[in-house]
Amino acid sequence: MKNKKALLYLHGFLSSPQSLKAQLTIEYFKQHYPEIDVICPQLSNTPAQIKQQLVAIETQYKHALIGVIGSSLGGYFATYCAHLFNIPAVLINPAVYPYLLLANYLGEHTHPYTSEIFQITDEYNQLLKSFEVANVTNLSIKAYIQTGDETLDYRQACQKFSADQVCIIEGGDHAFQNYKHYLPEIADFLTSK
Template sequence: MSTDKVADTEQCKKTILYLHGFLSSNQSAKAVETINYVKEHHSDIDIIAPLLPSRPDEVVKLLNVLLKQYRTSLIGFIGSSLGGYFATWCAAQTSKPAVLINPAVKPYALLDDYMGWHQNPYTKDEFEVTADFKQKIKSLEVESVAELKILALLQTKDETLDYKEAEAKFAANELEVIEGGNHAFEHYSDYLPQIIKFLNSSTC
């Protein structure tokens, strides 16, 4: 490969941020499947899957750092569950597309059932869900999403979140409601070609 071609390849490198959910990690099954799929099929794309902190104020700090760091190569976001909520916020901040996998629409409304101390089963990090924690999550809500480029993938048998909330929230966006499934999103790997195609619309 010539020097010019190497330079072109580096210049055209693209970045997607994958954001995991609550009490999950960047080593979750979907995160690993996404990374492996992109490595195999899209050599021009980097998947950045950060380990999100347990506390929402620290999440915001990290996301702001990442948005700045990858601002010239970022083409979009993938977010699962609470990560979908964060991905929606990122999409609003950057005007970049986002794919949401069984996204949480109003996670702050669910936190009353999670008040108290928790341990992330992946990282063993311990943290406390408080009223302040809940308010900080609420502060990231994006009220109007109609103008954002979003693909929401929902499974009707999600045992954690009511898919109808996301169906209503993202009615003006690209939306796919799949009968059955679960919160982890069954057969996720089958949707990866569609997900990457949706995000990989920019050219260089």
């Protein structure tokens, strides 16, 4: 369809398009917004390649892309996309300073979905830092944050984003409990921009 719209979904660290939130997003938009394709790429394990992937997606879907949803590390990349491509973004328990967190995970890792072996190094984290957007207050962002996130300190997102950009939910966890219940308002935010 010529006038088809597209939504980008970015999964988190060591995750994939097969993750529960990605699949729920795809199913929801297929059912309620059939005119919108959900693009959910398997992100590379290296920041330089991720940057290339995102630019290639934006180039391919330049006139169709209505927004981006990102979970955890994908939320960090979604903020970058919102800034670079001037599109609205929804962040789910976003990583705010992933290069600091991953400094504790230097060494070899195996991706559980792709079985790809990769290294987290200081250089890796420096490249990751290059995605950081210093001023986010002028971006069209809605961050959904659960205070029970056991992986990320939710207060970092509360400090990074303005109060009107943040929806704080008591409890929950890093997987973001009851995600599907928030999809109607997420879709409304992205399609009303």
